[in-house]
Amino acid sequence: MAEPVRSIVVLVAILVGVLVTAAGLIWLERRLLGLWQDRYGPNRAGRFGSLQVAADMIKIFTKEDWVPPFADKPVFVIAPAIIVVTTLLSFAIIPFAPHIEIVDLNIGLLFFLAMSSLSVYSVALAGWASDNKYSLLGGLRAAAQMLGYEVFMGLSLAGVVMLAGSFNLREIVEAQTKTWFVIPQFLGFVIFVVAGLAETRRIPFDLPEAENELVAGYHSEYSGMKFGMFFVGEYIGVTLISALIATLFFGGWLGPLLPPPLWMIIKTFVFICGFILVRAALPRLRYDQLLEFGWKLMLPLSLINIMVSGAIILVAS
């Protein structure tokens, strides 16, 4: 196959795969939550409710797409697109198998961190553009929250980078042929999972949305597909973080017997289910508690992690 054709096939496959996964998560999350909460979840449309996604899509596409007259219209329209675009772009650097990836970027990990920083604009701008006090508070919380977790998120990955000697995700996976990085970098793994939860703004860090406090937070004024974009954006985010955890700490596509892409998919789904389980199990932090938690506990921990990892690498070499 000619190289450009192959790239396009891979690109389309990953794009479709990610979008289908994100849509499927709507169903998966509701079914899993139902299972854990002693209830059914969606089980009417299709077998086991599998057509629920289709029903949701039809509903969300045909709903009135309303822009409040008091909103800042251009920003209001662009905001939901930002989150989808930035999270989708992040997928470009994730290797699903030795040669199945969109770009083999030398600064892959930095690219992901940059995109994740950008995605918070979506929420902050949505909150601002809605001209609604609840949305505004949601947007403010998102911005503050970003300051809380973004720092230790980057630092938590420094250990992985040091061990692999590269920012390139493919090389990071290849460096895990002997041992997965979750073993030498367990602390880094834990910190990254926490940061990932905050990044996707899910319980216990769903402060910008915080239904019980802010009604629907930053997307209170959104309806139809614009709301759907936030929704899908969240699920793409969950998939992204799960894929990254698998890649950075659990050897990505590496594994016996099964073909590499399947390993990658299995690992990703395990973490996705983990994310859903966390949502079923935990209450929400208050926003100053999140900041305190980030700056006073997670940041020092990730710094210690870097120092200890660095020292060990130095001694070993």
Added chain:
Amino acid sequence: MDQKTDILQQLRLRFGDQILATQITHDDVTTLWVQKENAHAVLRYLKEEISDPFRMLYDVTAIDERLRSHRQDQPDGDFTIVYHLLSLDRNSDVRVKTSLTGDRPNISSVVDIWQSANWYEREIWDMFGIQFEGHPHLKRILMPPSWEGHPLRKEHPARATEMGPFQLPEEKAESLEKDLQFHPEEWGMKLGEEDTDYMFLNLGPQHPGTHGLLRIILALDGEEIADAAMDIGYHHRGAEKMAERQSWHTFIPYTDRIDYLGGVMNNFAYVQALESLAGIKVPEKAQMIRVMMAEFFRISSHLVWYGTFAQDLGAMSPVFYMFNDRERVFDIVSAITGGRMHPAWFRLGGVSQDLPRGWDRPVRDFIEYFPARLAEYDKLVMQNRIFKARTKGIGAYTLDEAIDWGVTGPGLRACGLDWDFRKKRPYSGYDQLEFDVPIASNGDCYDRAVVRVEELRQSLRIIGQCLKNMPEGSYKSDHPLTTPPRKENTMKDIETLITHFLSVSWGPVIPPGESFFRIEATKGANSYYLISDGNTVAYRVRIRTPSFAHLQMIPNIAKGLTIADLIAILGSVDYVLADVDR
């Protein structure tokens, strides 16, 4: 009795013949009359100077006396204001009444003695049109600002059919909407500090965190609450007015819906007040059935609180588990009563029917099933570190504040006071049951939760004893005023047949008098103050609910905290808006 004469003597000594009269009622509350001018001084004396003072303003209400015929032993007047004080040190109550004359009378406010009088006086203004001089914010509280008339006055119609068809033309809708606009100055709220302007956030009446129709207006500095004002009345249905047109018997189902999570717990206070008025003694079996059902509803109500409180803090799952368990309680309730949330099961003189055959099995199953679940919930909610971080030290008030604001129930016990009306004033055989009164010490959101969770276990213990010791006998008294009267008596002679016919068609005629009964309801002290004028309907029914008092103090404890904390406080206080507005 000693205490009663003691209070009277002390008051007579201090105020001489400013104390006009004492009144005999069907309850054991000392009732005395003072002149309007002296009321304020007497109340201050009772709160601040007398030994073992009456520190809690339990209730303030009014009576429109203009159409009442049986009040020969009382001073003349068109309206009566009733102050009901409670002393926790003495474990006794006193009722101070003062009569007002004229169509639009006025009296000086007691807000300077008890802050908690604020809402009570506003309610009286709203309902009776009585002015309180010196009140900081005498505005309508339950009715909309544009309402014409004062509903509990006797000339105000009780039925929509007496009022002409309702219309809502555009201008009226607009003006109604305009009435609801919030002007911080009117509420005595500042617009900002020196270098900050507050953001005013309208939380409710439709909001996922308010558990019903409640409007809180927050003055925010960032996310910090600088000031808060509460606007209630969105759930007002005029239960007290309805009581004046329903027969004594047909009002029972209305009480179920006062605290709509409490079910028969509401019946409990009402029928006991009525029974003391009618002089009915309830058979032992009926008493125990009542206790058992009331405790089932305590469990059901606390389960709703437990789940929704966790939900308020963002925990998604507990509410489903707890509603499932509540469904098990409802299965038992419906097996016994046929109803679920509002079975209206208690009757004047007993309960509606005997326990069905085999009632004990589901009850026993539940007693075996539930403790393990509670242990699981402890792990899931109470021991969760985020839950603790969100609730410990948040929304705390001291015991003194609690008493001052009229807090009762779990909210009072969370401050460390071992006060439960089931123990302190046992009724319906509670004195023969073994149970503990759980307390906690800090009075914060977490401690209120600790108390309620332990109460679930204690309620289960009480139900277990009811199961073991359910007495034989009748489920309803033989007294002629019981409702519905017993059918067996009808066929004996014409006299009993006529009595039966009248009691069923018109309802029983309750002898004139006044009676008050208070129970430890799910959320605190709930009481019914009934006034009969010797008729088939009540002359006046006053429903004192715990939620009203508890809600009033929330702005005070929320200041300086964040929105997220406010939601935690709302959840921990466990109010029901229907219980607030009635």
